[in-house]
Amino acid sequence: MVRRWRKWLSKADERKTKALEEKIKRNPHLNLQELQTPLSGSLTENEQVLRSLYKNCYDVVFRSFFISGKTKALLIYIEGMSNVEELNDNLLAPLMKEEAGQTHPKHCIQELLEKRINISTVSEVQTFADVVDKVSVGHPVILIDQHKSGLSVGIERYEQRSLEEPPAERVVRGPRYGFIETIQVNISLLRRRIKSPQLKTELMKVGRYSQTDVVVAYIEGIVDPTLVQEVTNRLKRIKVDAILDSHNIEEFIEDNPYSPFPQLLNTERVDVACAYLLEGHVIVLVDGSPFALVAPTTFYMLMQAAEDYYERFMIGTAIRWLRYGFVVLALVLPSMYVAVLTFHQEMVPETLLLSMAASREVVPFPALVEAFIMEVIFEVLREAGIRLPLQIGAAVSIVGGLIIGEAAVRAGIVSPPMVIVVALTGIANFAFPRFNAAFAIRLLRFPLLLLAGTLGLLGIVLGVITFVIHLCTLRSFGVPYLSPMAPVDLRSIKDVLMRAPAWASDTRPRLTGQANRKRQAHDQKPGPSRGGE
Numbered sequence: 001m002v003r004r005w006r007k008w009l010s011k012a013d014e015r016k017t018k019a020l021e022e023k024i025k026r027n028p029h030l031n032l033q034e035l036q037t038p039l040s041g042s043l044t045e046n047e048q049v050l051r052s053l054y055k056n057c058y059d060v061v062f063r064s065f066f067i068s069g070k071t072k073a074l075l076i077y078i079e080g081m082s083n084v085e086e087l088n089d090n091l092l093a094p095l096m097k098e099e100a101g102q103t104h105p106k107h108c109i110q111e112l113l114e115k116r117i118n119i120s121t122v123s124e125v126q127t128f129a130d131v132v133d134k135v136s137v138g139h140p141v142i143l144i145d146q147h148k149s150g151l152s153v154g155i156e157r158y159e160q161r162s163l164e165e166p167p168a169e170r171v172v173r174g175p176r177y178g179f180i181e182t183i184q185v186n187i188s189l190l191r192r193r194i195k196s197p198q199l200k201t202e203l204m205k206v207g208r209y210s211q212t213d214v215v216v217a218y219i220e221g222i223v224d225p226t227l228v229q230e231v232t233n234r235l236k237r238i239k240v241d242a243i244l245d246s247h248n249i250e251e252f253i254e255d256n257p258y259s260p261f262p263q264l265l266n267t268e269r270v271d272v273a274c275a276y277l278l279e280g281h282v283i284v285l286v287d288g289s290p291f292a293l294v295a296p297t298t299f300y301m302l303m304q305a306a307e308d309y310y311e312r313f314m315i316g317t318a319i320r321w322l323r324y325g326f327v328v329l330a331l332v333l334p335s336m337y338v339a340v341l342t343f344h345q346e347m348v349p350e351t352l353l354l355s356m357a358a359s360r361e362v363v364p365f366p367a368l369v370e371a372f373i374m375e376v377i378f379e380v381l382r383e384a385g386i387r388l389p390l391q392i393g394a395a396v397s398i399v400g401g402l403i404i405g406e407a408a409v410r411a412g413i414v415s416p417p418m419v420i421v422v423a424l425t426g427i428a429n430f431a432f433p434r435f436n437a438a439f440a441i442r443l444l445r446f447p448l449l450l451l452a453g454t455l456g457l458l459g460i461v462l463g464v465i466t467f468v469i470h471l472c473t474l475r476s477f478g479v480p481y482l483s484p485m486a487p488v489d490l491r492s493i494k495d496v497l498m499r500a501p502a503w504a505s506d507t508r509p510r511l512t513g514q515a516n517r518k519r520q521a522h523d524q525k526p527g528p529s530r531g532g533e
Helices: 002-024 045-053 084-096 108-116 127-135 183-193 224-235 248-252 268-275 313-342 350-359 368-388 390-411 416-429 434-453 457-473 511-514
Strands: 061-068 070-079 120-127 140-145 150-153 199-206 212-219 263-269 282-286 292-295
Touching: 002 199, 045 070, 045 127, 045 140, 061 084, 070 084, 084 368, 127 150, 140 199, 140 224, 150 212, 183 199, 183 212, 183 268, 183 282, 183 390, 199 224, 212 224, 212 268, 248 263, 248 282, 248 292, 263 268, 268 292, 282 434, 292 416, 313 368, 313 416, 313 434, 313 457, 350 416, 368 390, 368 416, 390 416, 416 434, 434 457
Parallel strands: none
Antiparallel strands: 061 070, 070 140, 120 150, 140 150, 199 212, 212 282, 263 292, 282 292
């Protein structure tokens, strides 16, 4: 009776395998969820299904061999993604070696796990989806005849670049390495900085075809569990063909997709990511991207640079206030110039007004058109400098700006004060620590110019009020975008209006670190020792 039952089950598995093979022939575009069919006990049928899946894939290797010269087996791997030398020395050679008088037990999988395979990372695969998943990440899979499961061995080979300082987040003093495109290396970099087992990393796959590894990292006991749940829920809702970079993830999980302001901070620096983890934020790492996403994000986080915390706190505070001034300058300086020159000449001292009028005497355009011309030219030069090869990009942008600016002034198209205003605005834009935040200010400068050219200072005030209202309505995973200034949190403001010294930063931000506000011991202000303390 038991033999008949086993025979019936075996035939049922064979029917499922054949049905899957027919399904693949009719529709070769199956995803992993549609391949959750158990492996058959027949190695031939398993091989036929897998060859149908990997049809016209010359880099997928199917290698048949015999374990100890007796049991038929099949090795599947992708050439270039698996370490062939280790595969030959530590996998095939021990398995194919014949030993006198050896007999195979019925449960060959257990024997292979315990005695034969000299590799630490070994896991069992039971469905065709498991096989495809493991082979796709460089883990060779062994299927054995008369067994309904196989083995996956972790001998993948990654081509990766060396650790180096992120070019967009350089510091004079601080760590000199950042994330790279390999997610396993990025996780290990976090582990080197935060050695506690409370650092949790949850893995999921996103993308129908790419099956990209996405890791959600957080520190248990500091982070709000509802924040972690919200991040994972938003990631699970993503149903796309492929995820090629962390920006693809960012566009799917942000709160307001129509805002020009970034609602997730991206960073290549390991120290920055660890600092935000310790404040109760969640980090999202994407395989193939060196940029980690930080959630939630506020406007003031975008205005902070890593070097603020590697210099003395007085210097960091002064530079931070200078940076805030540059934000206002980059946003309103061209608009103020156009508004004053067009509607409010009485605000300009008489001598300066006469000088400006003389310089604009030969210019045929009104101030608004003149400003638009110079702004567009400056943006084109900046974009050209970025897209050109590194060796000539900087030279083209600088020389082009000088030549075009001088030629435009000599031709009477623009006035010298307008060139100065646009140049100052561009320099102020370069002071932003985050490139994507500077993009938002550059974009908003153009509607503000239109308001200034049509309504004067009133238009600028209306435009700025509109921007502030928009910022007040933004949320990043439930956290107000302008916090801790709006709503006001007096204990957290000390890291916004100033860079608080390390010994005074004894609490975490309220909206992200509420679960564990205490960061360090109180009253650690340095000074002479006090009575044996």
